[in-house]
Amino acid sequence: MTTLFTLDPEPRERSRPRPDAVHVPDWLALDQQRWVVRRFREWAAGPVPIRAAKVRGHEMSVRTVCLGWHWQPYKYTREATDVNGARVLPFPDWMVRLGRRALEEAGYSEVEVAGYTPDTALANYYDEHARMGMHQDKDEHSLAPIVSLSIGDACTFRFGNTENRNKPYTDLMLRSGDLFVFGGASRLAYHGVTRIHPATAPEGCGLDAGRINITMRMTGLND
Ligand SMILES: O=C(O)CCC(=O)C(=O)O
Numbered sequence: 550m551t552t553l554f555t556l557d558p559e560p561r562e563r564s565r566p567r568p569d570a571v572h573v574p575d576w577l578a579l580d581q582q583r584w585v586v587r588r589f590r591e592w593a594a595g596p597v598p599i600r601a602a603k604v605r606g607h608e609m610s611v612r613t614v615c616l617g618w619h620w621q622p623y624k625y626t627r628e629a630t631d632v633n634g635a636r637v638l639p640f641p642d643w644m645v646r647l648g649r650r651a652l653e654e655a656g657y658s659e660v661e662v663a664g665y666t667p668d669t670a671l672a673n674y675y676d677e678h679a680r681m682g683m684h685q686d687k688d689e690h691s692l693a694p695i696v697s698l699s700i701g702d703a704c705t706f707r708f709g710n711t712e713n714r715n716k717p718y719t720d721l722m723l724r725s726g727d728l729f730v731f732g733g734a735s736r737l738a739y740h741g742v743t744r745i746h747p748a749t750a751p752e753g754c755g756l757d758a759g760r761i762n763i764t765m766r767m768t769g770l771n772d
């Protein structure tokens with residue numbers, strides 16, 4: 550039975566909002582979250598500093614730093630030609646291993662797991678006012694699954710359909726440590742972040758305010 554002021558909330562259930570999309574609550578432990586937040590702070594410092602990408606001349610409210618390949622709306626490049634021209638940091642081996650473990654957790658086959666070699670990550674920072682409009686991740690030339698990790702404040706994540714930005718969609722609460730994987734029939738589903746819930750980051754996650762989201766992807770690009 551749940552009571553109002555319970556200290557240990559009930560474990561949250563795993564869900565599949567659509568075929569080939571899975572939400573795994575509390576996947577990363579607090580010490581792992583803290584470790585990733587430390588890495589995020591290193592990435593954000595450069596060589597390509599974290600920045601708000603411009604979409605059709607308008608700065609996004611989310612700030613992004615990339616690994617492996619630099620994303621700017623509609624393309625991936627090795628050098629951040631829209632920031633300072635520097636080459637982005639390499640994609641770390643530990644993140645490839647983490648991505649494979651995420652697919653395993655999400656129920657992908659051994660062959661799919663072994664073949665998963667993400668080569669770019671977009672690490673986003675949301676302050677309490679930041680949002681991300683409904684969009685498809687379609688600048689990649691590969692339809693390999695996307696692995697998403699969340700740390701810090703919770704958000705409302707809207708996961709929709711592959712046709713358009715409108716209903717049907719499912720609103721999920723992504724909290725610190727949660728994993729979300731979308732591939733296969735959901736790889737091109739529209740999705741976005743409709744709000745950040747301030748002051749919901751758990752003690753010890755390494756982030757006092759705001760939310761970090763990391764998505765790893767396969768670009769399908771060669772040098
Ligand atoms: O912040 C999130 O959970 C989603 C981020 C996202 O959709 C993206 O970076 O393309």
Ligand SMILES: [Fe+2]
Nearest residue numbers: 684685686740
């Ligand atoms: Fe996205």
